[in-house]
Amino acid sequence: xxxxxxxxxxxxxxxxxxxxxxxxxxxxxxxxxxxxxxxxxxxxxxxxxxxxxxxxxxxxxxxxxxxxxxxxxxxxxxxxxxxxxxxxxxxxxxxxxxxxxxxxxxxxxxxxxxxxxxxxxxxxxxxxxxxxxxxxxxxxxxxxxxxxxxxxxxxxxxxxxxxxxxxxxxxxxxxxxxxxxxxxxxxxxxxxxxxxxxxxxxxxxxxxxxxxxxxxxxxxxxxxxxxxxxxxxxxxxxxxxxxxxxxxxxxxxxxxxxxxxxxxxxxxxxxxxxxxxxxxxxxxxxxxxxxxxxxxxxxxxxxxxxxxxxxxxxxxxxxxxxxxxxxxxxxxxxxxxxxxxxxxxxxxxxxxxxxxxxxxxxxxxxxxxxxxxxxxxxxxxxxxxxxxxxxxxxxxxxxxxxxxxxxxxxxxxxxxxxxxxxxxxxxxxxxxxxxxxxxxxxxxxxxxxxxxxxxxxxxxxxxxxxxxxxxxxxxxxxxxxxxxxxxxxxxxx
Numbered sequence: 001x002x003x004x005x006x007x008x009x010x011x012x013x014x015x016x017x018x019x020x021x022x023x024x025x026x027x028x029x030x031x032x033x034x035x036x037x038x039x040x041x042x043x044x045x046x047x048x049x050x051x052x053x054x055x056x057x058x059x060x061x062x063x064x065x066x067x068x069x070x071x072x073x074x075x076x077x078x079x080x081x082x083x084x085x086x087x088x089x090x091x092x093x094x095x096x097x098x099x100x101x102x103x104x105x106x107x108x109x110x111x112x113x114x115x116x117x118x119x120x121x122x123x124x125x126x127x128x129x130x131x132x133x134x135x136x137x138x139x140x141x142x143x144x145x146x147x148x149x150x151x152x153x154x155x156x157x158x159x160x161x162x163x164x165x166x167x168x169x170x171x172x173x174x175x176x177x178x179x180x181x182x183x184x185x186x187x188x189x190x191x192x193x194x195x196x197x198x199x200x201x202x203x204x205x206x207x208x209x210x211x212x213x214x215x216x217x218x219x220x221x222x223x224x225x226x227x228x229x230x231x232x233x234x235x236x237x238x239x240x241x242x243x244x245x246x247x248x249x250x251x252x253x254x255x256x257x258x259x260x261x262x263x264x265x266x267x268x269x270x271x272x273x274x275x276x277x278x279x280x281x282x283x284x285x286x287x288x289x290x291x292x293x294x295x296x297x298x299x300x301x302x303x304x305x306x307x308x309x310x311x312x313x314x315x316x317x318x319x320x321x322x323x324x325x326x327x328x329x330x331x332x333x334x335x336x337x338x339x340x341x342x343x344x345x346x347x348x349x350x351x352x353x354x355x356x357x358x359x360x361x362x363x364x365x366x367x368x369x370x371x372x373x374x375x376x377x378x379x380x381x382x383x384x385x386x387x388x389x390x391x392x393x394x395x396x397x398x399x400x401x402x403x404x405x406x407x408x409x410x411x412x413x414x415x416x417x418x419x420x421x422x423x424x425x426x427x428x429x430x431x432x433x434x435x436x437x438x439x440x441x442x443x444x445x446x447x448x449x450x451x452x453x454x455x456x457x458x459x460x461x462x463x464x465x466x467x468x469x470x471x472x473x474x475x476x477x478x479x480x481x482x483x484x485x486x487x488x489x490x491x492x493x
Contacts, residue, residue, distance in 0.1 A: 002252065007042040009149070009247050010035050012175045019175070019185060024205055026222050029214060033189055033203070033221070036173050043147035044170040046249055049081055050146050059262040074269035080258045081251050084340045085145045088250055091363075092370045093141040094411030096134040099124060099404070103447065107403040120399040123392055131164045137377075139166035144243035144373065145250045149180065152380070153188060154237040154387060162391060164384075167238075174240035181380040184208075186238025189221075208236040234390035241380045244372050254340045261332045268325055285311040341365035363412070374408050381406045 015032050048056035055061075057077050064071035101107065101121035111117040127133075136152070143150035143166060151172030157163050173187040174180040189203035203214040203221050213227040231237060243249060251258070282292075285303045295301035305311035337344040343362055360367070385401035392399045419439065426436040438446045 002255070003042055003248075004038075007038045009039050009180075012173075013177065016175050016177060016184060019207070024185075024207065024212065026214070029187070029203065029205060029223075030219055030221055032173060032175070032187065034219060040170045043168070046147045046251075047143075047168060047170065050085060052077060052079060052082070057262075058259050059266060062263075062266065072270045072273045074266045074273065076262060076266045076269055078258070078261055078265060080254070080261070080336050080340075084251050084254075084336075084342045085142060085249075087342050088145050088366065088370065089138060089142045091366060091411050092373065092408070093134075093138045095409045097137055097409070098407040099128045099133060100407070101399075102403040102405065107400065110400040110403060112398045116398040117403075119397055120392075120403075123397050123399060124388075124404060127162055127164075127388065130161055133164070136164055136166050140241055140377075141373070143168050144241060148244075148247040148249045148252075149240050149242045151188070152239045152241060152384070153186075154233060154239075154384075156232060162388060172238065172240060174238060176240075179379075180240030180242060181376065182383055183236040183239050186236045188238055189214075191218075204238075206231060206236050206238050208234065211237075232391055232394065233387045234394075235383075235387045237387065239380060239383060242376050244376070250340060250342075250369070254336050257332055257336045257339070261329065261336065264325065264329055264332065279316045281314055281316050283312045283314075284309045285313065338365075341369045360412070367410070370410070377408070378406055 012032065012035070015028065015035070018028060045056050059075050059077055062073065062075055064073040101117065101124050103117070103121075108114050108117045111120050140150045140152060147169040149169050149172075151167030151169065151174070153165055153167055153172075155163050155165075167188060171188055171190045173189070174183045175185040175187075176183050185208075186206045187203060189201065192200045192202060194200050199217065201216060201218050201221055205212045205214065209231055211229050211231055213224045214221040215224055216222050282303070284306045286306045287295075287301070287303050291301070291303075301313055303311055303313065333344070336342075343366060381404075382401070385399075385404040389399040389401040389404075423436045423439050426439065427433060434446050434450060437443055437449050443449055
């Protein structure tokens, strides 16, 4: 079922105003969590459907049409949900994003010189490596594709290093006056199980200055003042990243189509099972129950016709219209892929010999969807770099957040031959080589490539120049051959 208005992400402006006025309290925190409950539960169910849990896939809740002792009731799940989410995740985040600090005259000036720029670049590189941002970005993409948005939380480990982790939407509340990508206050709350099997709820509230911890039962969380700690980032460290402006998952618009597909396939399986368990009809036949049971055991019936009409034994079966069912399934499948903007890799048009241009054309819808999410990731990255720069400033590590960049590359099958031809054509047209080399899908840093080319030029000897210099250094280069030699005779001739 689609979301109700109540299940959309709530407006927390009134709660923000209250916190600004009097600060956070146990009652207000529980009120915020309760207001988020409907959105949380809907998103939770989407995650559990992605995991194909019994209670969350509608077809698994199907009841038999007839009240029989052993009813035929197949429940066949076709995991379009997982395929749509995984395809988008693999396509967008299947290749690691490149996190870089600009190496320009402006970046060096803004950072405080070349040495300061190198220090900032190293800090960023260490952060990316330490947190394996490839894995974090992958989880964020998947969580957002499932339920409409994902969370990202920053913290410090025991060594004082900046760390980062992805959060599912059902654990994340972001209070913002603009966008969840620019939080003013943040809450992470989650459920744990105690030693006695009891449910224990925990929460963290971050106002950009202090991180407060809460614990208790659902609707009755209370603060643990002894656990409070300062926020070393200087900004709220719980951030939200939306999948799109509507904060809807990639599958939500086609879930009814998927459910219809599951029902049709399940019904078809029921018909097949019913066919195998078809009823046997006896017409104008004299046969008692014992003879029927004997025939069932042996597989042969001996009977006598009743009256003047000839007797017969046959099965009662349904006439299944396979063509109608197959056409219906094909239409549902086509619409599922179409409206979710997911390419159907089983389509014959996705052949191995299809050109790169043709493949990209078929991925236009998916590329548009990923482009919208990329814009959100880059915007969220601006806040992340600001947060990190504020923390590094306390460690006397210079960093200009506006000089930090994220570059995403699609996980697309590469046709190197076509790329090489395109680059060659661009160079032949007179365009700068920097622009041409940027067209290579495997090139992340064009400046590095240009530098390597220059270094290789320096390593290659110039044969013409070297020969000329050798001649200039040769003291005997102008001397005539000895008298009487064959070389002298050749010269005279």
